[in-house]
Amino acid sequence: MGALKLPEQTRPEAPAASGATPAAPLYAKRQKVYPKAVQGRVRRAKWLILVLCLLLYYTVPLIRWDRGPDMPDQAVLVDMNAGRLFFFWIEIWPQEVYYLTGLLVLGAIGLFAATSLFGRVWCGFTCPQTVWTDLFMLVERRIQGDRNARMRLDLKPWTREWVVKKGLTHAVWLGIAAATGGAWIMYFNDALEMTPRFFTGQASLEVYFFFGLFTATTYLLAGWAREQVCTYMCPWPRFQAAMLDENSLVVTYRAWRGEPRGKAKAEGVGDCVDCRACVHVCPTGIDIRDGQQMECIGCGLCIDACDDVMTRLQRPRGLIAFETLANLAASEAAAGALPPGPQRRACGMQVRRVPRFLRARTLVYAGALALVVAAMGGAWLLRQTTSLAVIRDRAPIFVRLSDGGIRNAYTLKLGDKTPGVEAYSLALEAPAGLNLIVLDAESDPAGAPVLTTRPDGITQWRALVTAPAGLRLPESVPVTFRLVDARGRVAVSTSSVFLGPKP
Amino acid sequence: MPTKIEKDSVTGRETTGHEWDGLKELNTPLPRWWLYLFYATIVFAVVWMILYPALPVTGLHGVTGWTARxxxxxxxxxxxxxxxxxxxxxxxxxxxxxxxxxxxxxxxxxxxxxxxxxxxxxxxxxxxxxxxxxxxxxxxxxxxxxxxxxxxxxxxxxxxxxxxxxxxRGIAMPRFLADGILKPDQVGDVTDYVLSLSGQAADAAAAGRGEALFAENCVACHGEKGEGNREMGAPRLSDQVWLYGGDRASVLRSVSFAHAGVxxxxxxxxxxxxxxxxxxxxxxxxxxx
Structure with a gap:
C-alpha cells in the first residue's frame, strides 16, 4: 500500500494565516447550506434506501411473535421493567447484555469493512442523520421551493410569505420528529398496547419523556444542526480516514479530465465548465473538486448533478464518480500531459483497473468479522439456560446447634431462561459427614432435595448444611452445589464455602 | 494594581490590565442573561423562604403550611x-x-x-x-x-x-451467692456439676459434691439432668448453646448473680x-x- 496522495485542500472560508495581524477568532460562524434538488441514479438509490430504512424502523415493532401465555408477543422488544430483551426467537436476560455488545462490535467491524471497500456509504446512505435530514430537506423543498427560492426567502425574513412557509415547514418537521420519537418508544413497550394508552394520556411519565427527548433531538439534529452533526459532533469522520486507502471507492472529481476549467465552448479547457452544480447540491456545502475532505459524507449527489450537466453538454458522464484514488493517480499519470479533448478522456479511462477488493486490510476485517461471528455463535449455542446462585448467609456466619453441631445457611437462586418448568435434584459435594437439607423442598427417591424452576424466572430456596457434633473440619471448607437433571447429568454447579469456628 | 488596561483588537474588549509572562486577560463581563437569571434566583429564594419552611427555627413554617411529612x-x-x-x-x-x-x-x-x-x-x-x-x-x-x-x-x-x-415470659433466677443461698465453695461445686452436664471438663470430686446441691436448688427449674424448662424459660444446661457463656468463669457468674434477660x-x-x-x-x- 503506497502513501495516499490527496489533492491539496483549499477551503474558501479558511482565513489566511498571517503573522502580522492578531489571530482571528477560532469560532467560525455556520454558513447555511441550501442544497439544490437533483435527479439521477444515486439520488434514486438514496430514495430507495431511505424508504427501506424508514419502513424497517416503523414496521419492526408491529411484527408479532408468539411466545406462549404471559409472555410479550412483540418480535423485537426491550422490556426494561421485566429486564428482558426479545428478538424473534432470542430472549436474553440483563446479565447477558454482552450479546448486544457483540452485535455492536459486529456493527463496528462491518462499518470498517464497508468503508475500506466503498468509502463512506454508511454516512451517505444509511446513517439515521442522513436519512432524516434527507427527509426534512424534502419537506423544506416542497414547501419553500428549491435552492434559489429558499435563499430568496431567507433574504426577507418576517414577511407574510416567510412566516407562513417557515411555520408550515417547522410544523411538518415537528410532526415527523414526533412520529420518530413515537416509534422509538414502541421498541421498549408493547406497540399495540402502548399506542392507545399513549394517545389517551395513560402512558407513564417515562414514556412521554423519551417521546419528547427523541422528538426534540430528531427535530434539532435533522432540522437545524444537519451537516454540523457530521462535521463537528460525529467522531466517525475524524478517524474514518484510517479505514480508507487508495483502493477504496470514494466520491472523487477526475481532475485530470476536468482541468483546466473553462466555458463549454472555449478552446483548450477540460470538461469541467465550472457550473458549480456539484457544490449547489452538496448537503454539507463543500466543493468536491477540492479533493478528499472530512466534511464529505460520500452521498454521491454531486455525481448525479455533474452527470446531468455532462449529458446536456453531450460529453461522457463520470467527471465526478465513485472512483479509487489509485485509478485517479493512474489516469492522471497517463493522461495528465495530454491536451484536453476526447483523446485525453479515452487515455485516462483506459488505464483504470477494477478496484482491488481483496487486500490485506479488507481480509483482516473479514477475518475479524468471521471471528466475532464465530465467537458469538459459539457463545449462543453453549448458552447456559439454567443458573444457580448460592448466597451464603453472613449473619450469622454459622450457627452452633444445641448438640454442638455447626450449621451454615445458604440462599439458592435457581434461574431458568426457558419457558418450561424443570426439576433438578440438588447434590452437595463436600467432605463426608456434611448434611444438606432444603426447606420446603420435596425429596427424590434417593433422598436428595428437588428444586423446581419457574418459567423464564427465578425461584428461591433456603438450604441448611450441617456438620454434626464431633466432625473435625477446618475453619473454611469448600463446598459445591450441583443441580442434577432427570438423566443424571450435572446441569450447573456453583461453589461456596462452609464456615465454622477455628479448630 | 492593574496598570495597563488596553483594548483588544480582535474582540474589541478591554483587558483587565493584569499580565502574566505576556498573557493578558480579557475583562469579559458576565452575560446579561446569566445575570438576570442570577437575580431571578435571588427573588425565587426569597419567595421560597416565605412560602416554605426554609429557616432552621423550630415552629417557623412557611405561609403555605407545607411540610415534607x-x-x-x-x-x-x-x-x-x-x-x-x-x-x-x-x-x-x-x-x-x-x-x-x-x-x-x-x-x-x-x-x-x-x-x-x-x-x-x-x-x-x-x-x-x-x-x-x-x-x-x-x-x-x-x-x-x-x-x-x-x-x-x-x-x-x-x-x-x-x-x-x-x-x-420468664421468672427470675435466684442469685445464689449474692443472696446468700449458697456458700462460695458450694457455688463452685454446683458450677463443676453444671459443666459436667454438658460433657465439659470438670473437677469430678467437686461435681460429685455439687450434684446434691443441684438437686436441692436447681432441679425445680432446670430439670434433673439440666434439660431445662420452657415453661419458665430455664435454659437447658446439657447442650452446647450458652446464652451467657459456657466456660467455668461464666457459669460461676451465672450461678452466683443470676441473669434475667428482658x-x-x-x-x-x-x-x-x-x-x-x-x-x-x-x-x-x-x-x-
Missing part, C-alpha cells in the same frame, strides 16, 4: 391502603396457616424481614444471629420458650420479664399482622420447630 402523607396512606387487604388476611390467619400458604408466606417473609430489622435486630442481630450477653440466637435450634409458631408468637406478643405485660411486649406496639409476619420470619430463620 405532610406531603408524603397521602402517598403513605395509599401504600397502606394497597397493603391493607393482605394485612387483613395476615391478621386473620394463624402463623402456621400463613406459612402453609405460599402467597401469604412470601409476603410475610418479606415484611417480616423489614419489621425484624426495624424492631428486633438491635438486640438479636441481623438474621437473628444473637449477641453476647444474653441476646439469644434465633437461627439455632435451641429455644428458651419454644420454637413452634405458637410459642414464638406468644413470646413476641408478651415479651420477657418486662414488667409491663402480666403474661410476659424483652418488650411487642403486642402493645405492633400491628397483629406484623407480629404474625415476624413469627413466620423468625420461624424460618433456621430453628423453627
Amino acid at each position: 405532610g406531603a408524603i402523607g397521602p402517598e403513605l396512606e395509599a401504600e397502606r391502603a394497597k397493603q391493607e387487604p393482605m394485612l387483613a388476611r395476615l391478621r386473620a390467619a394463624t402463623p402456621a396457616a400463613i406459612a402453609a400458604d405460599p402467597e401469604l408466606r412470601n409476603f410475610a417473609l418479606a415484611g417480616g424481614r423489614i419489621a425484624f430489622a426495624n424492631n428486633c435486630a438491635a438486640c438479636h442481630g441481623a438474621g437473628g444471629q444473637g449477641a453476647a450477653g444474653g441476646f439469644p440466637t434465633l437461627a439455632d435450634d435451641d429455644w428458651l420458650y419454644g420454637g413452634s409458631f405458637e410459642d414464638i408468637h406468644f413470646t413476641i406478643t408478651h415479651g420477657v420479664r418486662n414488667g409491663e405485660d402480666p403474661e410476659a 424483652m418488650p411486649a411487642w403486642g402493645k406496639r405492633l400491628d397483629p399482622a406484623i407480629i404474625n409476619m415476624l413469627t413466620v420470619y423468625v420461624h424460618a430463620l433456621g430453628g423453627g420447630e
Whole structure:
C-alpha cells in the first residue's frame, strides 16, 4: 500500500494565516447550506434506501411473535421493567447484555469493512442523520421551493410569505420528529398496547419523556444542526480516514479530465465548465473538486448533478464518480500531459483497473468479522439456560446447634431462561459427614432435595448444611452445589464455602 | 494594581490590565442573561423562604403550611391502603396457616424481614444471629420458650420479664451467692456439676459434691439432668448453646448473680399482622420447630 496522495485542500472560508495581524477568532460562524434538488441514479438509490430504512424502523415493532401465555408477543422488544430483551426467537436476560455488545462490535467491524471497500456509504446512505435530514430537506423543498427560492426567502425574513412557509415547514418537521420519537418508544413497550394508552394520556411519565427527548433531538439534529452533526459532533469522520486507502471507492472529481476549467465552448479547457452544480447540491456545502475532505459524507449527489450537466453538454458522464484514488493517480499519470479533448478522456479511462477488493486490510476485517461471528455463535449455542446462585448467609456466619453441631445457611437462586418448568435434584459435594437439607423442598427417591424452576424466572430456596457434633473440619471448607437433571447429568454447579469456628 | 488596561483588537474588549509572562486577560463581563437569571434566583429564594419552611427555627413554617411529612402523607396512606387487604388476611390467619400458604408466606417473609430489622435486630442481630450477653440466637435450634409458631408468637406478643405485660415470659433466677443461698465453695461445686452436664471438663470430686446441691436448688427449674424448662424459660444446661457463656468463669457468674434477660411486649406496639409476619420470619430463620 503506497502513501495516499490527496489533492491539496483549499477551503474558501479558511482565513489566511498571517503573522502580522492578531489571530482571528477560532469560532467560525455556520454558513447555511441550501442544497439544490437533483435527479439521477444515486439520488434514486438514496430514495430507495431511505424508504427501506424508514419502513424497517416503523414496521419492526408491529411484527408479532408468539411466545406462549404471559409472555410479550412483540418480535423485537426491550422490556426494561421485566429486564428482558426479545428478538424473534432470542430472549436474553440483563446479565447477558454482552450479546448486544457483540452485535455492536459486529456493527463496528462491518462499518470498517464497508468503508475500506466503498468509502463512506454508511454516512451517505444509511446513517439515521442522513436519512432524516434527507427527509426534512424534502419537506423544506416542497414547501419553500428549491435552492434559489429558499435563499430568496431567507433574504426577507418576517414577511407574510416567510412566516407562513417557515411555520408550515417547522410544523411538518415537528410532526415527523414526533412520529420518530413515537416509534422509538414502541421498541421498549408493547406497540399495540402502548399506542392507545399513549394517545389517551395513560402512558407513564417515562414514556412521554423519551417521546419528547427523541422528538426534540430528531427535530434539532435533522432540522437545524444537519451537516454540523457530521462535521463537528460525529467522531466517525475524524478517524474514518484510517479505514480508507487508495483502493477504496470514494466520491472523487477526475481532475485530470476536468482541468483546466473553462466555458463549454472555449478552446483548450477540460470538461469541467465550472457550473458549480456539484457544490449547489452538496448537503454539507463543500466543493468536491477540492479533493478528499472530512466534511464529505460520500452521498454521491454531486455525481448525479455533474452527470446531468455532462449529458446536456453531450460529453461522457463520470467527471465526478465513485472512483479509487489509485485509478485517479493512474489516469492522471497517463493522461495528465495530454491536451484536453476526447483523446485525453479515452487515455485516462483506459488505464483504470477494477478496484482491488481483496487486500490485506479488507481480509483482516473479514477475518475479524468471521471471528466475532464465530465467537458469538459459539457463545449462543453453549448458552447456559439454567443458573444457580448460592448466597451464603453472613449473619450469622454459622450457627452452633444445641448438640454442638455447626450449621451454615445458604440462599439458592435457581434461574431458568426457558419457558418450561424443570426439576433438578440438588447434590452437595463436600467432605463426608456434611448434611444438606432444603426447606420446603420435596425429596427424590434417593433422598436428595428437588428444586423446581419457574418459567423464564427465578425461584428461591433456603438450604441448611450441617456438620454434626464431633466432625473435625477446618475453619473454611469448600463446598459445591450441583443441580442434577432427570438423566443424571450435572446441569450447573456453583461453589461456596462452609464456615465454622477455628479448630 | 492593574496598570495597563488596553483594548483588544480582535474582540474589541478591554483587558483587565493584569499580565502574566505576556498573557493578558480579557475583562469579559458576565452575560446579561446569566445575570438576570442570577437575580431571578435571588427573588425565587426569597419567595421560597416565605412560602416554605426554609429557616432552621423550630415552629417557623412557611405561609403555605407545607411540610415534607405532610406531603408524603397521602402517598403513605395509599401504600397502606394497597397493603391493607393482605394485612387483613395476615391478621386473620394463624402463623402456621400463613406459612402453609405460599402467597401469604412470601409476603410475610418479606415484611417480616423489614419489621425484624426495624424492631428486633438491635438486640438479636441481623438474621437473628444473637449477641453476647444474653441476646439469644434465633437461627439455632435451641429455644428458651419454644420454637413452634405458637410459642414464638406468644413470646413476641408478651415479651420477657418486662414488667409491663402480666403474661410476659420468664421468672427470675435466684442469685445464689449474692443472696446468700449458697456458700462460695458450694457455688463452685454446683458450677463443676453444671459443666459436667454438658460433657465439659470438670473437677469430678467437686461435681460429685455439687450434684446434691443441684438437686436441692436447681432441679425445680432446670430439670434433673439440666434439660431445662420452657415453661419458665430455664435454659437447658446439657447442650452446647450458652446464652451467657459456657466456660467455668461464666457459669460461676451465672450461678452466683443470676441473669434475667428482658424483652418488650411487642403486642402493645405492633400491628397483629406484623407480629404474625415476624413469627413466620423468625420461624424460618433456621430453628423453627
